[in-house]
Amino acid sequence: MKKLIITEKPRVALKIAANGRKFLGDFFLNNILLTKDYLEKNEKLLSKIIKKIGYIENQNYIISFAEGHLITLNSAKDYNPNYKNWRNIPFPYIPNPFQTKIISGKEFLYNTIKKIMNSDNISEIINACDGDREGSYIFHLIYNHAKCKKPVKRLWVESHTEESLLKAFKNMEDATLPKYINLRKAGCCRSKSDWIMGALLTAKATIELSQKDIITVGRVQTAVLAEIVRVELLNRNFKSKKFYHIVAKFKTEKNEIYEGIYNEEDYESLDEVNNVIKLLKKEGQIINYDVKKENQYSPPLHDQTSLAVEMSKSLNISPDETLKASQSLYEKGYVTYPRTASRYITQSDVNDFEKMLHSISNINSLALTYKFNKNNERIVNDSKVESHIAIIPTVEIPGIISKLNNYEKLIYTAIIKRTIAVNFPPSVDEKQIIVTNVAGLNFKSTGIKELKRGWREIYNIKEKNNSIPKVNKGDIVQVLSFEPKEVITQPPKRYTEATILKFMESCGKKIKNEEMRELMKNKGIGTSATRAEILNKLKKIEYIELKGKSIYPTDKGINIIKIFPVDELKNAEFTGEMEQWLYQVEKGELSEKEYMNKIIELYKLSCNKLNNKKQNIFKNEVNENIGICPLCKSPIKKCKGKYGIFYSCTGYRNGCKFTIRTIAGKTLSEFQVKMLLEKGQTKEIKGFKKKNGGTFSAKLKLEKGKIRFIFEK
Numbered sequence: 001m002k003k004l005i006i007t008e009k010p011r012v013a014l015k016i017a018a019n020g021r022k023f024l025g026d027f028f029l030n031n032i033l034l035t036k037d038y039l040e041k042n043e044k045l046l047s048k049i050i051k052k053i054g055y056i057e058n059q060n061y062i063i064s065f066a067e068g069h070l071i072t073l074n075s076a077k078d079y080n081p082n083y084k085n086w087r088n089i090p091f092p093y094i095p096n097p098f099q100t101k102i103i104s105g106k107e108f109l110y111n112t113i114k115k116i117m118n119s120d121n122i123s124e125i126i127n128a129c130d131g132d133r134e135g136s137y138i139f140h141l142i143y144n145h146a147k148c149k150k151p152v153k154r155l156w157v158e159s160h161t162e163e164s165l166l167k168a169f170k171n172m173e174d175a176t177l178p179k180y181i182n183l184r185k186a187g188c189c190r191s192k193s194d195w196i197m198g199a200l201l202t203a204k205a206t207i208e209l210s211q212k213d214i215i216t217v218g219r220v221q222t223a224v225l226a227e228i229v230r231v232e233l234l235n236r237n238f239k240s241k242k243f244y245h246i247v248a249k250f251k252t253e254k255n256e257i258y259e260g261i262y263n264e265e266d267y268e269s270l271d272e273v274n275n276v277i278k279l280l281k282k283e284g285q286i287i288n289y290d291v292k293k294e295n296q297y298s299p300p301l302h303d304q305t306s307l308a309v310e311m312s313k314s315l316n317i318s319p320d321e322t323l324k325a326s327q328s329l330y331e332k333g334y335v336t337y338p339r340t341a342s343r344y345i346t347q348s349d350v351n352d353f354e355k356m357l358h359s360i361s362n363i364n365s366l367a368l369t370y371k372f373n374k375n376n377e378r379i380v381n382d383s384k385v386e387s388h389i390a391i392i393p394t395v396e397i398p399g400i401i402s403k404l405n406n407y408e409k410l411i412y413t414a415i416i417k418r419t420i421a422v423n424f425p426p427s428v429d430e431k432q433i434i435v436t437n438v439a440g441l442n443f444k445s446t447g448i449k450e451l452k453r454g455w456r457e458i459y460n461i462k463e464k465n466n467s468i469p470k471v472n473k474g475d476i477v478q479v480l481s482f483e484p485k486e487v488i489t490q491p492p493k494r495y496t497e498a499t500i501l502k503f504m505e506s507c508g509k510k511i512k513n514e515e516m517r518e519l520m521k522n523k524g525i526g527t528s529a530t531r532a533e534i535l536n537k538l539k540k541i542e543y544i545e546l547k548g549k550s551i552y553p554t555d556k557g558i559n560i561i562k563i564f565p566v567d568e569l570k571n572a573e574f575t576g577e578m579e580q581w582l583y584q585v586e587k588g589e590l591s592e593k594e595y596m597n598k599i600i601e602l603y604k605l606s607c608n609k610l611n612n613k614k615q616n617i618f619k620n621e622v623n624e625n626i627g628i629c630p631l632c633k634s635p636i637k638k639c640k641g642k643y644g645i646f647y648s649c650t651g652y653r654n655g656c657k658f659t660i661r662t663i664a665g666k667t668l669s670e671f672q673v674k675m676l677l678e679k680g681q682t683k684e685i686k687g688f689k690k691k692n693g694g695t696f697s698a699k700l701k702l703e704k705g706k707i708r709f710i711f712e713k
Contacts, residue, residue, distance in 0.1 A: 001123040004116055005063045005155070006139060008129040010050050011331040013065040014039055015160040016128065017056055019333065023166055025058045036162075040399065043332075054112035062116055066129060070110045071141035073195050074099045076203070085655065086203040092607040093200065094600060098192060100145050114146040127175055128155040132339055132387060132529060133586065136180065137187025154180050158336040159394040163352065178588055183387075186586035193578075193599040194219055197569070201606055208610045209563050212659045213556070216541050217564060219578060220526045221534050225543050226570035227503060229553045229561040231492055238491035244273040245487060248443050249480040250284060250436055256469035260436050260443030261485065273484040280482055281439050286475040288435040295426035297378060298455035300343035301390035302418050304528035305505050307338075307411070310418075312498035315410055316549065319497055319532030325407040326391065326415075333396045335415055339529035340388040344381040349389055350374040357423065359395040360416050366458060367420045379422050392419050417458050427454035432468050436477060494550040497535060504531050507576040525575050565613040566606045626670060627677030631705045632656040636677060638670060647673050658705055665689030668700075676702050684712065 007013045017027040018039040027034045029049055034056070039046060050056055055064040076083040076093070078101060083089045102110050116122060125148070129135035143152065152175035157168040173180070197219040205215040243266040251257050267273035299306070307326060308319035317325075326338035345353055354372045361367040374380060393416055398404055404412060432447040447468035450456075471477075495503065504525040526534050538544045543557035553561075561570060568574045581598060584590035625635040626647055634651030636658075645667050647660040660673055666687050668676070675682050686697045688709075699710040 002057070002059075002121055003061050003124045003126055004122045004150075005061055005126045005128050006113065006142070007063065007065045008068065008135055008138060009331055010047050010065045010067060011043065012128070012160065013056065013063045014043070014046055014050060015331065015333055016165060017063055019160055019162045020165045020169070022162065023169060024061050027056050027058050027061075027063070029053075029056055040403075051109075054109055055116060062122070064113050064116060065109075066113070066138055066142060067106070067109055069138055069141070070103060070106045070113070071100050071145045072103050073191060074101050076200065086207055089200075089203060091200075091204050092600075092604045094196065094603075100141060102145070110142065110145075113142060114148075117143070117146050117148045117150065122150060125150050125152045126155050126172065127152055128157070130339065131156045131158075131337060133183055133187040133190065133527075133582075134339075134529065136184040137191060140184045140188070152176075158349075158389055159330065159396075160333040161394045161396045163395065182586055182588045185592045186582050189585050189592055189595045189599075190582055192596065196599060196603050197606075201603065204607055204610050205564060208613060212657055212661070215560055215564070216543070217560075217566075217569065219569070220530070220575060221538055221543075222561075222564065222566075222569040223525055223572045223575035224500065224504060224534055225538060225553065225557055226561050227572055228495055228500065228544055228551055229558050231494055232553050232558065235491045235494060240491070241489045243268055243487050243489075244270065244484045246273060246277060246441070246443075247483045247485045248284070248436070248438065249483075250443075250477040251480055252469050252471060252475065252477050254469070257480070258434065258445050258447075258468045260434065260445040262441045262443045264442065266487070267484075270484060277482040277484070279439065280441070280479070282479045284436040284438040284443070284477050284479055286434060286471050286473055286477065287437045287442070288433070289471050289473055290433045291470070292431055293451065294429050294431055296429055296454070296456075297426045298421040298424060298458075299418070300378065301345070301392060301422055302415060303340050303343050303390060304338055305341070305501055305531060306343065307391060307414065308532055309498045309501050310414060311411060312496065312501070312549075314414075317407060317410065318536075319501060320536040321407050322411060323529075323532040325405075325411045329404075329408055329412055329415075332398075334394060334398055334412060336390070336392050336394060337388045338391050339527075340391060341528040342385045342388055343390045344384045345379060345389045345392070346382045346385050347374075347380060350380055352395065353379070353392070356393055356395050357420075359397055360393050360419070363397060363401070364416055364420060367416075367423075369420075370423055370425065372423055376423075391415055421455040421458040424455035424458060425452070427456045428452035429464060430467070432470075434468060434471060438479060494552065496549045496551065497546075500535065500551060501531055503572070504534070507572045524579060525572055526579065563613070565609040568602060569606065626673050629656060629658050630677070630702060631658045636660075636673070638673075660707070663688065663700070663707065664696075672700075676700055676707070681710070 005013075005016065007016065014034065017024070018034045018036050021027070021035070029046060032038065034046075051067070055062050057063070074095070076089055078099070079095055117125060125143070127136070127139040129139045153172045154175045155168050155172055158164055198217070202214065202216050202218075205217050209215055245261055245263040245266070248260050248262070249257060250260060267276065302310070304323065304326065308322045311317040311322045312319060323338070326335065329335040330338050350372075354374075357367045357372055393412070398412070401409060428451040430449045430451050434445040436443045436445065445468050447466055448464050449467040450464040453463070493499070507524060525531070535544075538557075539546070542554055543560065544551050544553050546552075564570065581590055581595050585592060585595050626638055627636045628634070629636055629649040629651060632649060632651040634649050634656060636647055636649055639646055639648050644662070646662070647668070649656045649658040660668060666685070666689065668685075672682050672685060680702045682700045684697050684699050686695070688696050688698060690696055699712075701708055701710050
């Protein structure tokens with residue numbers, strides 16, 4: 001009898017086979033012994049081979065892999081073919097029970113696993129999929145769909161080095177323990193709720209609010225989009241104001257010069273501020289002098305969100321690329337599990353951490369500058385580690401760094417730097433504050449001087465040194481000059497990928513205290529593992545776009561938020577509450593049924609709001625026909641919608657989607673539309689808008705229901 005190990009990716013299956021030889025036995029692929037060195041040199045070739053076979057085995061074990069999701073929830077049309085037309089779905093529709101299907105193109109791999117799973121030769125199954133909510137759910141879908149009843153053990157790994165694998169296999173637990181069942185339930189709840197509040201609600205919103213474009217909504221993405229739109233509209237409507245503060249230059253008895261600013265009042269004009277300056281004296285008195293030393297600690301170890309933020313800010317690498325690269329580094333065995341929300345390690349990891357510091361000293365010699373303190377709570381804190389530890393390097397460093405692709409190299413280097421930095425002492429700054437009173441006005445001066453480099457040495461951060469004179473309370477200083485300082489109010493900054501990730505993590509709350517950040521992490525929008533994917537989806541469906549580093553909502557994205565009537569889904573804090581519900585399911589504090597009841601209640605509320613919002617965009621139809629639809633031959637009528645004039649086929653009720661809306665920023669006249677429909681082409685039309693703000697002229701041609709530009713030679 002053998003045991004079946006199921007991993008999430010073929011690369012991980014190969015890694016377990018190669019690095020687990022001492023306790024699992026030798027594995028051969030194409031009659032070649034799988035060793036760590038051989039795998040490292042031939043990984044791409046071996047991945048192709050194992051994908052064709054579907055598994056690898058020896059006398060005691062078979063290792064297969066899911067290659068991501070193999071099974072998914074049925075779509076609406078799978079329950080009823082008539083639901084292919086969304087208008088036939090009886091909203092608020094909920095399948096009972098939910099059913100699953102094999103993802104198209106993955107039948108071979110699923111059938112291979114199913115056959116092995118249910119084989120009489122298999123006594124036990126080991127779930128070695130990624131150790132998170134999603135990995136637990138991926139395995140559960142396959143296991144259930146295959147109607148398997150074999151006992152299951154859970155392999156929980158932080159990395160795929162030989163030592164980590166041995167430790168994980170020794171500590172395997174029964175998959176029926178409550179903590180694993182609850183994790184799987186949370187994954188199931190996440191999937192069902194995203195299907196209901198995503199796919200189903202998208203269909204409902206499209207039917208009620210659109211006659212052409214699909215209106216894509218979702219449990220998480222809509223809240224993120226709403227926040228991006230909110231900031232954009234604040235920017236567009238912002239009117240800057242100008243006012244003035246007063247800057248003074250002082251000289252001490254020792255002839256030391258420093259500046260101070262009076263900003264407790266905003267003067268609206270130059271005349272006003274100059275009149276105040278005329279009344280001020282030529283000397284001031286020090287009414288407060290404060291100097292103190294402050295320790296500045298390195299940021300904690302990385303979780304996926306903080307890593308994505310750093311990569312976006314410092315190297316302009318997108319969160320999606322950061323996630324892909326860190327996942328690849330994990331599967332290659334060079335870093336620990338990346339889809340983590342923790343920024344600490346546990347006491348059981350301290351010996352491995354110390355070994356790792358010695359190992360990475362071959363890449364960065366600063367790793368051994370300071371001895372590792374196993375009781376350093378800024379690194380070791382069991383209470384702040386739930387499913388996985390922070391992202392750190394493993395003892396297995398790449399033989400040749402150049403083997404890594406560019407993103408992998410940059411991200412691996414960043415993980416190493418952060419790991420070394422947290423083991424360094426804090427930087428020490430001396431901070432000074434002087435308050436100088438002149439005729440009743442308090443001018444504030446601040447200075448800072450770096451006393452000890454500490455962890456800043458790792459990042460080669462520029463030394464801070466803008467110190468101000470040392471003075472005593474009561475000292476009299478000479479005023480050298482007063483100058484008005486112009487201040488112009490600025491609109492709120494648009495989000496970058498780094499700042500929107502921070503917003504998602506905290507639901508917009510400005511959190512400086514690390515303890516508070518830990519408490520908030522389960523109430524954020526999405527999770528460390530999914531935030532990058534959310535942003536990537538919003539870009540793919542063209543609801544947002546990047547201009548430089550800034551995120552802008554597209555016109556389509558803005559319109560969606562304006563017309564979508566479900567305020568709950570546009571509210572970041574409410575979305576954070578939904579994430580908290582999932583966390584409670586994961587911890588056994590909320591049942592699967594209780595969670596789904598909350599989601600279904602919200603879904604029904606959303607459907608009702610969409611029913612009430614339903615727009616009959618044809619209520620202002622002009623009776624005269626503009627022309628005949630080129631697709632279904634129904635009349636074309638001129639319509640007035642929320643966003644202006646457009647021309648639409650009256651056969652929309654039968655599914656025709658032909659519509660003429662704004663083209664390159666220009667609304668066509670009735671005459672131009674009539675000519676296009678009757679003759680298939682217009683005369684040259686001026687005033688089409690270019691993306692850069694300019695304009696151009698062109699003819700329009702209608703072919704098979706599509707309109708294209710014709711330019712004169």
